Amino acid sequence: MKSSFKVIIVGGGPVGLTAAHALQHAGIDFVVLERRSSIYDDVGASLVLRPSSLRVMHQLGLLDKLRSIGTAIHTGGSFTAEGFKFRRGDEVFPAIQANLGTLPPASTQASASPTSPPSSDAPDAPAPARVTCADGSIYEGDLVLGADGVHSIVRRIMRAQLLASDPAPAPASADIDPENPFTTYYRTMWFSFPAPRLASRAPPPTPTPTKLDHPTTERRSYSEQERAQYWRLFRDLAVTDKYKVGDLYPTRYSDGMANLEEGVLRRWHHGRIVLAGDACHKATPNLGLGFNNGLQDVVALVNRLHPLLSSPSLAPEHADAKPDAQALDVALAGYQTARMLLAPDDHYISSVVTRLWAWHNTIYWFLDRYLLPILPGMDAWVANASAQAECKGEVLDYIPADEPFVGKVPWVHAMPSLVAKDSA
Numbered sequence: 001m002k003s004s005f006k007v008i009i010v011g012g013g014p015v016g017l018t019a020a021h022a023l024q025h026a027g028i029d030f031v032v033l034e035r036r037s038s039i040y041d042d043v044g045a046s047l048v049l050r051p052s053s054l055r056v057m058h059q060l061g062l063l064d065k066l067r068s069i070g071t072a073i074h075t076g077g078s079f080t081a082e083g084f085k086f087r088r089g090d091e092v093f094p095a096i097q098a099n100l101g102t103l104p105p106a107s108t109q110a111s112a113s114p115t116s117p118p119s120s121d122a123p124d125a126p127a128p129a130r131v132t133c134a135d136g137s138i139y140e141g142d143l144v145l146g147a148d149g150v151h152s153i154v155r156r157i158m159r160a161q162l163l164a165s166d167p168a169p170a171p172a173s174a175d176i177d178p179e180n181p182f183t184t185y186y187r188t189m190w191f192s193f194p195a196p197r198l199a200s201r202a203p204p205p206t207p208t209p210t211k212l213d214h215p216t217t218e219r220r221s222y223s224e225q226e227r228a229q230y231w232r233l234f235r236d237l238a239v240t241d242k243y244k245v246g247d248l249y250p251t252r253y254s255d256g257m258a259n260l261e262e263g264v265l266r267r268w269h270h271g272r273i274v275l276a277g278d279a280c281h282k283a284t285p286n287l288g289l290g291f292n293n294g295l296q297d298v299v300a301l302v303n304r305l306h307p308l309l310s311s312p313s314l315a316p317e318h319a320d321a322k323p324d325a326q327a328l329d330v331a332l333a334g335y336q337t338a339r340m341l342l343a344p345d346d347h348y349i350s351s352v353v354t355r356l357w358a359w360h361n362t363i364y365w366f367l368d369r370y371l372l373p374i375l376p377g378m379d380a381w382v383a384n385a386s387a388q389a390e391c392k393g394e395v396l397d398y399i400p401a402d403e404p405f406v407g408k409v410p411w412v413h414a415m416p417s418l419v420a421k422d423s424a
């Protein structure tokens with residue numbers, strides 16, 4: 001019996017939409033509130049999905065569609081400004097395939113780094129959760145899921161509620177994150193362009209981060225003029241063996257430029273508010289971990305909501321019964337604990353790789369430009385380290401499915417159908 005529990009998802013970006021799919025399969029009611037007029041606009045950079053994310057997409061019935069709009073990545077590499085390919089990385093992707101059973105595909109449909117003003121008002125706590133939109137419409141539910149990106153308004157509202165509920169002054173509370181919780185050291189540009197301009201098996205160009213003069217926690221958006229100046233700066237930079245930025249940029253569908261905030265929140269939930277995706281952790285983009293981590297948030301969260309809302313006391317004769325605040329809090333705390341075991345490491349590794357690729361200082365420059373490219377077995381080591389982290393990715397506990405990918409490194413969380421077979 002379905003509970004009348006309802007989730008209000010604020011943000012129809014990749015994480016919010018994945019949450020909608022996961023909740024739909026769990027039989028949990030939801031509404032998605034998105035401030036843009038369309039969720040189909042291609043306003044972001046390419047998204048590379050990890051094999052662990054593809055397993056979840058398989059459960060959601062979206063894998064084939066994703067494959068049809070993406071290109072499997074077979075190779076990688078780094079170029080000097082003059083176009084010399086000093087790191088080939090030819091063996092990384094075959095090793096990923098051997099370890100995890102599939103190559104990561106890159107799609108071109110993502111949204112990243114929204115910068116315009118928010119449209120949602122403060123949800124009330126503790127219940128029911130209520131969201132008032134800029135047009136005056138009001139949505140009520142039992143849980144507000146803030147999937148509204150790096151500049152999350154839901155995060156701000158949650159912080160204000162935490163501060164109001166905490167008798168200690170803000171600086172004394174280790175559990176309350178600063179108002180601007182992420183720090184930016186780098187900025188980057190990206191653009192998408194017609195795929196035929198690249199060989200079909202080539203990777204999408206990796207963003208080129210440049211270091212800011214001073215790290216900042218302040219929000220920053222870039223005008224069209226600034227973007228134009230920035231791309232001119234890099235027009236002669238090689239992005240593949242054949243093409244430079246200047247060859248491809250004029251054919252672009254869309255482009256963007258953003259500060260690359262970094263950080264992981266200490267507190268991901270309070271009362272009837274919970275955060276997921278860039279709203280609660282922000283990684284640099286070089287390893288393509290941002291959405292992949294947001295997807296894992298959704299899985300960890302809905303895996304804990306589903307049993308809570310399927311408990312016998314809620315159905316069938318208590319159709320309107322809902323978990324009390326304490327039970328909800330335990331589920332949300334379990335979600336945060338599970339994610340805190342994995343997300344911070346991913347974010348740390350991503351920040352190190354960004355510094356390597358951006359030649360943050362002389363040591364990083366020497367390592368990236370000269371030492372690491374010639375170390376024997378480096379590609380296999382990278383692929384293995386990445387598989388050891390990635391094999392811990394959760395799958396949705398409530399959607400039985402065949403295992404689509406089998407490699408040398410076993411998945412820690414088996415697909416539900418396999419668990420059932422094992423225990424039979």
Ligand SMILES: Cc1cc2nc3c(=O)[nH]c(=O)nc-3n(C[C@H](O)[C@H](O)[C@H](O)COP(=O)(O)OP(=O)(O)OC[C@H]3O[C@@H](n4cnc5c(N)ncnc54)[C@H](O)[C@@H]3O)c2cc1C
Pocket residue numbers: 010011012013014015016033034035036044045046047048049110111112113114117118119120147148149150152153188189190207258276277278279285287288289290291292293294
């Ligand atoms: C150059 C670049 C390359 C990247 N490459 C990869 C990659 O290969 N793989 C990967 O996993 N990640 C990658 N990322 C990161 C990835 O784009 C983000 O992690 C991901 O978009 C986060 O998804 P999200 O849904 O949490 O937030 P967002 O994508 O920011 O979406 C938030 C949504 O909420 C909406 N919104 C905001 N405020 C409100 C409001 N108040 N009311 C209603 N709606 C609101 C926004 O309009 C938006 O639609 C990359 C990022 C960049 C910058």
